Amino acid sequence: MHAGIIFLLVIIGSILFHIFTPWYWTDIASNWKGMDDTITLTFWVGGGVFVAVCLFMIYCVFRYQHKEDRRAEYKPEDKKLEKILTWATTLGVAALLAPGLIIWNQYVNVPKNAIEVDVMAWQWGWQYRLPGKDGKLGTTQVRNIADNNPFGINPDDPFGKDDIMVESDVINLENNRPVKILLRSVDVLHNWYVPQFRAKMDAVPGTVTFYWFEPNKVGEYEVLCAEYCGVGHYAMRGGVEVQDKADYEAWLGEQETFEQLSARYEKLNVDGNKLAKK
Amino acid sequence: MSDEYDNNKSYQAQSSEVMDGSTGSVNPDIDYVRPSEVGEQELYHPHSFIEKWVFCQDAKVIGVQYFLTAVFTGVVGLILSWLMRLQLGFPELAGFMTAEHYYQFVTMHGMIMVVYFLTALFLGGFGNYLIPLMVGARDMVFPYVNMLSFWMFFVAVAVLMASFFVPGGPTGAGWTLYPPQTILEGTPGAGMGILLMLISLSLFVIGFTMGGLNYMITILQARTRGMTLMRMPLTVWGIFTATVLAMLAFPALLVSAIMMTLDKVLQTSFFMPTILKAGEVLEYGGGSPILFQHLFWFFGHPEVYIVALPAFGIVSDLISVHARKNIFGYRMMVWAIVGIGALSFFVWAHHMYVSGMNPWFGFFFATTTLIIAVPTAMKVYNWILTLWRGNIRINVVMLWCLGFIVTFVNGGITGIFLGNVSVDVPLSDTYFVIAHFHMVMGIAPLMVIMGAVYHWFPLVAGKMLDEGLGKWHFWITFLGAYSIYFPMHYLGFIGVPRRYFEMYDSPYMTSAVGMNEFISIAAFIVGAAQFILIFNIIKTLKTGKKAEQNPWKANSLEWYTSTVPPEHGNFGDRLPVVHRWPYDFSVPGAKEDYIPQTTAPSEVIHTEVEKT
Numbered sequence: 001m002h003a004g005i006i007f008l009l010v011i012i013g014s015i016l017f018h019i020f021t022p023w024y025w026t027d028i029a030s031n032w033k034g035m036d037d038t039i040t041l042t043f044w045v046g047g048g049v050f051v052a053v054c055l056f057m058i059y060c061v062f063r064y065q066h067k068e069d070r071r072a073e074y075k076p077e078d079k080k081l082e083k084i085l086t087w088a089t090t091l092g093v094a095a096l097l098a099p100g101l102i103i104w105n106q107y108v109n110v111p112k113n114a115i116e117v118d119v120m121a122w123q124w125g126w127q128y129r130l131p132g133k134d135g136k137l138g139t140t141q142v143r144n145i146a147d148n149n150p151f152g153i154n155p156d157d158p159f160g161k162d163d164i165m166v167e168s169d170v171i172n173l174e175n176n177r178p179v180k181i182l183l184r185s186v187d188v189l190h191n192w193y194v195p196q197f198r199a200k201m202d203a204v205p206g207t208v209t210f211y212w213f214e215p216n217k218v219g220e221y222e223v224l225c226a227e228y229c230g231v232g233h234y235a236m237r238g239g240v241e242v243q244d245k246a247d248y249e250a251w252l253g254e255q256e257t258f259e260q261l262s263a264r265y266e267k268l269n270v271d272g273n274k275l276a277k278k
Numbered sequence: 279m280s281d282e283y284d285n286n287k288s289y290q291a292q293s294s295e296v297m298d299g300s301t302g303s304v305n306p307d308i309d310y311v312r313p314s315e316v317g318e319q320e321l322y323h324p325h326s327f328i329e330k331w332v333f334c335q336d337a338k339v340i341g342v343q344y345f346l347t348a349v350f351t352g353v354v355g356l357i358l359s360w361l362m363r364l365q366l367g368f369p370e371l372a373g374f375m376t377a378e379h380y381y382q383f384v385t386m387h388g389m390i391m392v393v394y395f396l397t398a399l400f401l402g403g404f405g406n407y408l409i410p411l412m413v414g415a416r417d418m419v420f421p422y423v424n425m426l427s428f429w430m431f432f433v434a435v436a437v438l439m440a441s442f443f444v445p446g447g448p449t450g451a452g453w454t455l456y457p458p459q460t461i462l463e464g465t466p467g468a469g470m471g472i473l474l475m476l477i478s479l480s481l482f483v484i485g486f487t488m489g490g491l492n493y494m495i496t497i498l499q500a501r502t503r504g505m506t507l508m509r510m511p512l513t514v515w516g517i518f519t520a521t522v523l524a525m526l527a528f529p530a531l532l533v534s535a536i537m538m539t540l541d542k543v544l545q546t547s548f549f550m551p552t553i554l555k556a557g558e559v560l561e562y563g564g565g566s567p568i569l570f571q572h573l574f575w576f577f578g579h580p581e582v583y584i585v586a587l588p589a590f591g592i593v594s595d596l597i598s599v600h601a602r603k604n605i606f607g608y609r610m611m612v613w614a615i616v617g618i619g620a621l622s623f624f625v626w627a628h629h630m631y632v633s634g635m636n637p638w639f640g641f642f643f644a645t646t647t648l649i650i651a652v653p654t655a656m657k658v659y660n661w662i663l664t665l666w667r668g669n670i671r672i673n674v675v676m677l678w679c680l681g682f683i684v685t686f687v688n689g690g691i692t693g694i695f696l697g698n699v700s701v702d703v704p705l706s707d708t709y710f711v712i713a714h715f716h717m718v719m720g721i722a723p724l725m726v727i728m729g730a731v732y733h734w735f736p737l738v739a740g741k742m743l744d745e746g747l748g749k750w751h752f753w754i755t756f757l758g759a760y761s762i763y764f765p766m767h768y769l770g771f772i773g774v775p776r777r778y779f780e781m782y783d784s785p786y787m788t789s790a791v792g793m794n795e796f797i798s799i800a801a802f803i804v805g806a807a808q809f810i811l812i813f814n815i816i817k818t819l820k821t822g823k824k825a826e827q828n829p830w831k832a833n834s835l836e837w838y839t840s841t842v843p844p845e846h847g848n849f850g851d852r853l854p855v856v857h858r859w860p861y862d863f864s865v866p867g868a869k870e871d872y873i874p875q876t877t878a879p880s881e882v883i884h885t886e887v888e889k890t
Contacts, residue, residue, distance in 0.1 A: 023765070025773070032703075035701060050688055056666075104637075143552065206551025207551075228452045
């Protein structure tokens, strides 16, 4: 008897916790509301099944408690019931899978007008690069990376010259404009993750991965590394600032291109050499 | 060839309780069981203390050895989890703990619990003890190899534990050991620690293969007369299928461990691309970190079912015995176990939706993953339908079974979130994942292990564990574990990432502090409650009530041995002959509410038994 009551309280407690929880997802700041909706749908269907199964179990515990003079029913199989349950479950699962796959299809197909952002990860920090006026990022190679070329851009690649180098671990994004995040890593796995955007993907050394989203709420967000990357993993934070078009363009104008950066280093070198000669 | 066909008489006496008074004579037609095709197994009997208790070839002793060693590793894993929870809930009290320590504890806790505790306990422990008894064999078919299997496991555990004491400490790469960080500076234990881990895993796989061959071949070849495959207890089906999975999945772990060892020691580049570290380009190039993830999860996902399937099987038997009712839909249960086992090889990349693999894989693996939910749901339905119209004893064993159903369904449902590719995107690598897999493959199988301990202890030790202590043990563990992992899902919704030594003051995470404290306190209590079981076992061994033979009135063969606890050879002079499945409970017309598997049809002639 007591057992059934405690189990019942556990189920009621779970439902109440879900209704009154102060811990729930952060306000969404991107286009991936479909993910939230699918979670909500799964919650209703899955939660319903959980509660139904547990309540049935608790009913059995109350109703069919052991009595010496009673016998259980003897019925090894019930083909019809098993068939109904199989098909009902299959339908339920299909109903959950369908929206999941539809949204995944959107997730892996990047809109044509998305602006590319090159996110380069290293132990333990982030760097960003944007395409210049030509709208194309220059090709890169890990071996080219140096002080005067933090992204390892191929010096011969004409597309690389006007690439915009963001010298900060905070990247600014334009509100309501889709971004394609290109992820690279120079050492180990990382993952550029902003909870409010919902989306994430690992950065894998040796290859370029991607995902996209469209920020739709002006504000500042924290970037977290979401793939374990060694002892500094928990401290590997960065930032995003989503701005309106005007603010964003003002910010963009202040950034240095790869050509300017190279020139600055060359001048530093020349000055350095002069100093050394003196 | 030994043909013991006319041994019915000896079994008549044993099952006289259910004998119908009017049938004194044996009817050879309905009682016919095909004669055995091979002779009796010759057993090697021990000649000394060492052969009897140390290098023993009796599967039952080996089972207990596996069990105790696995429990030892489990206690180590438990202590590590306490330390982790201390850091997460009360960092001000964990001043001695650096980030290095924390990640080492996380890694060792995960690896120990999954491989060295759960896998070894279910297959090495329960498998060894129960398979020969349940299929009516005198022992495993290769007792010597079986003995080697345990000692290989023992060495693997010793090597693993040794890594705590080497310079740099154990590996802190996370239990998934994802390269490149696993073998690079910047990850704790990237020197000796990771090497010992890889060696230990390789030894484990070798040892496990020796045991696994035994389990499979014993079940296929050494079943007693009349024990058809479809008369085997579901426990045996679960362990059998899990062993087949392990035989196919562990090689993937072994090769990835060997390849990573080569990357570490000989600077090969199986998993290592060009890497820039502290301004230097390392001597690696062209390898694929994602290849490792494919290999690891090709092992890792079946591994989940290597743990789950024996639990499914055992809990089916426990529920049936204690609800005094046949397991509902036995054939469906068998096919669900086999089907889940087969499907488990086609879902591995659902751990990798955001790994950077080709995103088109997502469609395939989400579909296969959700298909696996169907046979799994059928098993759940059949468990609760077994309770329905049963005659349920609410004892400690049944409580653990009910706890299993609640936690397993809870964890199974959250699996549908994570399996459904785009829903996984916001949740992966957060606390939601931690809550999910602890609920479904930590707590749920643990509930079954505990139920099984209370159920079979009278057989193994000949004494009954204390029910009162058992109830305390159950309720603290169940309520505590549920209040650890149920709220933890909601941390994942907030977006709190896993494997964070410290959260700092991220604006949306500060609200999680209170919950982290609560979870930590619950974790300390649940961990401490496990010592109730150890106390109960010691107390019972000293002063416990002696168990009668077959105290639960079960039908399967392990309760019908010549002595309790069973001695070497299990069944005395003659092996039992099986006439029915093990689930003939509450059969209409029978005197008792159970009919042992050894009861011939002619002895229960007025019952309405369905042919099995």
